[in-house]
Each structure stands twice: as structure tokens, then as C-alpha cells.
Amino acid sequence: MSQAIILFAHGARDPAWADPVKRLQQILSAKIAQVGVHCAYLEYMQPDLATTVHMLMAQQIQRITLVPVFLAQGGHLKQDLPKQIAALQAQYPELKLQVMPPLGESEVVLNAISDWIVQFTAR
Numbered sequence: 001m002s003q004a005i006i007l008f009a010h011g012a013r014d015p016a017w018a019d020p021v022k023r024l025q026q027i028l029s030a031k032i033a034q035v036g037v038h039c040a041y042l043e044y045m046q047p048d049l050a051t052t053v054h055m056l057m058a059q060q061i062q063r064i065t066l067v068p069v070f071l072a073q074g075g076h077l078k079q080d081l082p083k084q085i086a087a088l089q090a091q092y093p094e095l096k097l098q099v100m101p102p103l104g105e106s107e108v109v110l111n112a113i114s115d116w117i118v119q120f121t122a123r
Contacts, residue, residue: 003063004036004056008049010076011041018045021069036061042076049081053088053095063096071104 005028009021021039029037040052047055049066056064066085068077081099089097103109 002059002061003065004038004061005032006049006052006056006064006066007037007039007069008066008081009039009041009069011043011045013044015045024069042080049084050088053092053097057092057095062094064098066097066099068100068102070102073102073105077102 025037038052040049
């Protein structure tokens with residue numbers, strides 16, 4: 001089964017805002033080269049989620065894991081994203097689309113962030 005990962009981030013008017021998301025994409029791509037890793041943005045930046053999913057469907061991707069690159073669930077993840085997911089599932093009923101929790105809900109991520117903070121405060 002062909003699969004892909006979408007790193008889904010908010011987006012911003014400043015193009016440099018996306019640099020850490022693109023860096024995460026590069027790191028993840030190097031770790032799992034057999035799975036395509038793509039970025040999509042909620043607003044201000046391109047590509048948006050629908051465009052990314054359409055492109056992947058044209059490539060015969062059957063399974064997508066969507067990773068919200070957000071620290072917490074707010075209105076965008078509770079309201080906007082479910083609407084977008086529902087529309088995409090209606091358009092592509094054959095697509096297996098798994099939405100992961102936001103990064104900030106992961107104990108592993110929170111521990112990594114706290115370790116990083118400790119490194120800087122211990123100096």
C-alpha cells in the first residue's frame with residue numbers, strides 16, 4: 001500500500017515561519033525514505049491541505065497520516081480541520097486518512113522540549 005505523511009501546520013504571512021516545519025519534513029524524510037513526507041498549511045501559506053491530498057491521490061497514494069504540527073488543540077484543530085477532513089473523505093472515500101494528535105499532546109515531544117529548555121537554563 002502506498003502511503004504518505006502530511007505535516008499540517010497553521011501557516012503565517014512570513015515565509016520564514018515555515019522553516020522549522022520544512023526542517024522537520026527533511027529530518028523525517030531521511031528517517032523513512034520509503035514514505036513521502038509533505039507539508040500543508042491551514043492558512044496564509046501554500047500548499048493547503050486539499051491541494052496536498054489531491055496531489056497525493058493523483059499519485060495513487062492509498063493511506064495518509066496527517067500530523068498536526070500544533071502544540072495544542074484550539075479552534076483550528078477542533079473545528080476547521082474536522083471539516084476539511086470530512087470534505088476530503090467524502091471526495092475520496094477509498095482514502096485511509098489517519099489524523100494524529102497534535103505534537104504538543106505527545107509526552108515524548110513535551111519531554112524533548114523540556115530537555116532542550118533544561119540544557120539552556122543549566123548554562
